[in-house]
Amino acid sequence: MSAFINTLADIDSVISDADTDTTASAPATAMACHTCGKSLAESVSDDFCDESCQIQWRVSLAQSSPEDGGQAPDQDQPEAAPVTPVASWLGAPAGVVSRPGHxxxxxxxAFLNRFLRFPSEHCAPVVALWFAxxxxxxRLYVTPRLILxxxxxxxxKTRVLEIGQYLVHKPEMTISxxxxxxxxxxxxxxxxxLFDEIDAVFSTKGGNNEDLRGLLNAGYKRSATIARCVGDAKSMxxxxxxxxxxxALAGIAGHMPGTITSRAITIHMRKAxxxxxxxxxxEEDVELEAAPLRAELAAWAAAVADQVATARPERPDGVRNRAAEIWRPLLALAEAAGGDWPARTLAACKHFVIDTATSQEESTGVQLxxxxxxxxxxxxxxxxxxxxxxxxxHVLEEAQWSDMGDGKPLxxxxxxxxxxxxxxxxVVFEPTNAGEKAGRGYVAYTTNGAQAQTGLADAWRRYLPPLPPSAPV
Structure with a gap:
């Protein structure tokens, strides 16, 4: 302990000697004011003779240009938010758009295709757009139903919903x-x-589900409401x-009401x-991997919401009326994404609406x-x-006309x-060949008078997509 005290005493002695030497070597004259150069002998400050000199010095310092090697703000450049580095292994922070939409x-x-085998190349992009x-x-006027x-x-089918619950906005996955x-x-x-096993709900044994069907039908438009009486009898x-x-609705094919399929993009899934x-x-791994993707989807969707909400995107020829209405949000999102997504989504729209529209999705009248x-x-x-x-x-193969469901032909x-x-x-019409008798049947043209009717050609133009240019007329 005594050794430690002696050491401190030695240090104090050295410091005292240094102070004494400095004082001894100091100039006889007092220091001068930094601003006016007057003596500071009578000033309480070590730098300025009075308060006005101190204020003047500070003003001159503030007005001077810093010598910082070009780091001062460039008055000719607009202000911009600093770039926030994103740790790629953590994903983008909430609200940050870190890469282009495409x-x-x-x-x-690619995430979807890891766990699913879709029936065509058009399916996964459409599901990705629907999630987005x-x-x-x-912000949209219409949201298309997705049928699997x-x-x-x-x-x-269920796998799409299981992945979707970790990528969509506010998911509610249910069977009933x-x-x-x-x-x-x-x-x-x-x-x-996200409805799974929806076929059980709308099957003939599923009970009366008209309320649910009406809700799903109406709810594809933003303005839709359903009125109900609430309260007790005295204050109804x-x-x-x-x-x-x-x-999104998943179920075995054949049980979905036509009023819902007409508002939907339908993907007919097949076994791998x-x-x-x-x-x-x-699932626990998918939830962790999907979290940053979901955050990015939400941030990107918010960034392009104004553009998508007012977009009038290009659509394939023959896509009209309700089909054009339900595809508009996805086509607009694809245009906002850029890259090859506009072309890919146009091809997908044509594939689902025109090229592969099945008779199952059409009424008996349209099929006829x-x-x-x-x-x-x-x-x-x-x-x-x-x-x-x-x-x-009656002789057409793969058609219902020889059996209309009751064991009898059309x-x-x-x-x-x-x-x-x-x-x-x-109508009664004249024969096309000489020697034939007048016939009774159906004509493609309009007739008037006692046999007034619009003709098949008018119905074809209104209810069927146009024939390819090479098809006979």
Whole structure:
């Protein structure tokens, strides 16, 4: 302890000697003021003779140009927010758009393809766009329904929803949910409803689900509400519940109401081929990997929301009316994404709306109009007798006309009833060949007078997509 005290005493001695030497060597004259140069002998400050000199010195310092090697602000350049570095292994922070939209959508598509085997190259991009659109659905006028159907279980329908719940906005995944519960969920704004096993809900044994069907039908438009009486008998009020929300529906094919499929993009899933198994789905791993993608989708959707909400995107020829309406958000998102996404989405739209639209998605009347157009084009005629029409339809393979579901073929009465909805009626017409008797059947042209009707050609133009240019007229 004494050694430590002696050491401190030695240090103090050295410091005292240094102070004494400095004082001894200091100039005899006092220091001068930094501003005016006067002596500081009578000043309380070590730098200035009085307060005014101190203020003057500070003003001159503030007005001078810093010598900082060019680091001073450039007055000719606009101000900009500093670039925030993003740690790539952590993903983008919430609200940060770290890359172009087309790169983000490419990664979402690749993420889907790791765990799924879609039936065509158009499917995964459409699902990726649908996931993205849920993050700005409140800015859109229409949200398309996404239907995932298949002939057999185990085709990947549920897997799409399982992945989607970690990528969409406010997911609500369910197998059975009451209409009243959905009303309450949507009071605070759109949520993404992901329905699995929807075929059980809309099957003939599924009970009365007209309320749910009406909600899903109406809720594809932002302005939609459904009125309900609330309260007890003494204080009953009418409340209008908003029902607008993105909806994805998965189920076995054949049970979906036509009113819903007409508002939907339908993907017919198929089992993966043997030996072409996708990556094993581990939900806890998928949740972690999807989190940064979901944050990026939300940030990017917010950044392009104004552009997408007011866009009038290009669409393929023949995509009209409701089909054009439900595809508009996805086509607009693709245009905002850039890269090859506009072209890819146009091709996907044409694929789903025109190239592969199945008869299952069409009414019996529209299927009949299509069959008649093919028949009249094949015979290169604008008139056919009813008996000839029925005979030709009954022998068509893979068609329903030989069995209309009740074990009986299409007959003249059912044919007339189906076509009457399109203002097409049987008429008596003159034969096309000499020597033939007048016939009774259906003509492609308009007739007036006692046999007034619009003709098949008018119905073909209104309810069927145009024929390819090479097709016979």
């Amino acid at each position: 790169e983000l959508l490419d990664e979402v598509t 659109h849920t993050h700005l659905a409140d 159907s298949s002939a057999e279980p185990g085709s990947g 949910m009451t209409t009243a519960a959905i009303f309450r969920l949507l009071l605070d704004g759109p949520v993404s409803l 009020n009418v409340q209008r519940f908003p029902v607008y929300a993105p909806v 081929a043997y030996g072409d198994d996708p990556e094993e789905f581990m 109009l299509a069959a008649l157009r093919d028949l009249y084009a094949q015979h290169r005629t604008d008139r056919m007798r009813t008996a000839d029409i029925l005979g030709a339809l 007959n003249a009465q059912r044919l007339a009833r189906e076509l009457k909805r399109y203002d097409v009626k049987p």
